[in-house]
Amino acid sequence: MTVAVRLPAAAEARLAELGTVDVLIGIPSFNNARTIGHVVRAAAAGLAKHFPDARSVIVNSDGGSKDGTAEVVAAAEFTSPATILVSHPLSAVHKIVTPYDGIPGKGSAFRTIFAIAARLEAKACAVVDADLRSITPGWIELLLGPVLKESFDFVAPLYLRHKYDGTITNSIVYPMTRALYGKEVRQPIGGDFGFSGRLARHYLTKPVWESNVARFGIDIWMTSTAIADEFKVCEAFLGAKIHDAKDPGADLAAMFVQVVSSVFDLMGTYRERWTAVAGAEDVPLFGFPHGVGLEPVSVNVERMIGIFRQGASDLREVWQKALPEDTLAEVVAVAEAESRPFHFPDPTWVRVVYDFAVAYERRVLPPEQLLGSMVPLYLGRTASFVIQTAESGPDQVEAVVKGLADEYLRHKGYLVRRWGHEPGGAPCGSS
């Protein structure tokens, strides 16, 4: 059952005017006037170039921008003389610019996009961030093509990233998603996705639009829902992802709590599903993976290790609430080890994450406190990863990340046993 989503009168009138479309590009925005013009033009060029026969619409779902974002979208010209297209669209690319209704957040913006996709009976949809600087028309083909031409329901992005970028993704979100739901989706919280109209309608039936999914957890929710509810999933290689510059002082703890709580919340929702899954399989990949030079990233490893060691000393009383004695003893041993280089072993890290997931489910502490106390552990693990891969090339780094993901799989039995309220459990395969 699809829940009706309230749309402004102007948007309703535009929908009535359009009738139906074949493809839809959604762009959620909030104060993105600087970059959204480029994103809209790239999307329109991609539609014109790769889907010239399709009736298409670009939807900007805005969160009340004050910098003229909506005006920039409304004024964006699709037929710039500078744009060279091999094919020319048979029908014009339409635009809908509308504020969304509901809790402020990317999820509410997406809900409006899903609702418009459902109303227009779109066959294929894509959502792209409004602050992208690296989007090209080729992204549109890669996100929509697998849906229109190969009948996939969900296209996850695969970006080219620096080895130290996406450390929460690499150490928690990717390996957890893979181990839980059994699909090799490398960047589950990428932010730019393709999906079928059928999946858009399915998303609308879920009762999550008053929860954190509406605020900040939409990316992992879309990926996990698509996999767990057994839709056809694939990946598309999009190249490098470059955003508009963000605040470098953004609070890591708040961001960490948001992302990890979204993953853990979904574990509660899909418990029946993930406890029955064993192993993980690759999903088809579209696009042509290639390497390009990425700017070096500066990392203050000593500071990370310092915070981890301080956590081991000062937060032990908090960690005791989440970690069983043996895991806690291992963590303390890692913190107190004098040997160089600093090393946080994969099995210890995996058990830490699984134990925190169980503690989160059991509500042993308020979520902000529980997951906030996990930040020093994450920094310790990240420092260890940076040291381990200091001299490694992209393929070697990927092998390290895959190794960790396999460790998550090997310990899944431990998670299942602890989740089922058993006090402890040995890793799968160990006696």
Added chain:
Amino acid sequence: MWEFLTEVIRKTVSGFGERMAAFGPNILAMLVILAGGLVIAGSLHVALKLVLPRLGFDRFAQRLGLELILRKGGITRPASAAVAVVLAWAVLALFVLLAIGALNLEFAMDLVSRTFTYLPQVLIAVALLALGGLVSAFLRRSVLITAVNAGLPSARLLAGAVHTALMVLFVAMALEHLGVGRQVILASFTILFGGAVLAVSLAFGLAGRDLAREFLERLVRRPPEEKRDELHHL
């Protein structure tokens, strides 16, 4: 003479007998109320010890940090057992008051009446202390986690200071509510707080003169750029 003595003794004995006859039912009532109180308090104790753990009270108490507070206070039994004991004793105390009231003596009636007038203040003070324990434990943990994540070296000290300050505040509020030595509490609080600030100021200004200068210099001058992480965590 003998007859007079006999008459006095007879009157005394009969007077005592009459007073006993008049007062006896009161004593009997007191004993019955006390016995009833013992039975009810005992039953309540047993019932709470059985029911509370099944309702998940111990887990709830653990989550609120109540168990930790009890453990720090030397109480090692489960929170449900501690609550059962406290409530049983409270019920017994109520019956003791009723029993004393049954004697119908002037001082006893006065005691009962004053106790019942004072009881709401006691309950509010107890509630204030319990709330203070919970709030200060919660904020202590929040401050500790935030300070560690920010890399502050004195995270525990900071968290401990927040906890102590809040507990002192709640204890002072509870005592103020009970009306126990209002002036003394106010004066003690003012002296202690003023003294602490003065001691810190003196220590910082005299003993730690160089440190104070460095601190002020750091406040005024632009701090040196710390090597910042450029990695994107997501």
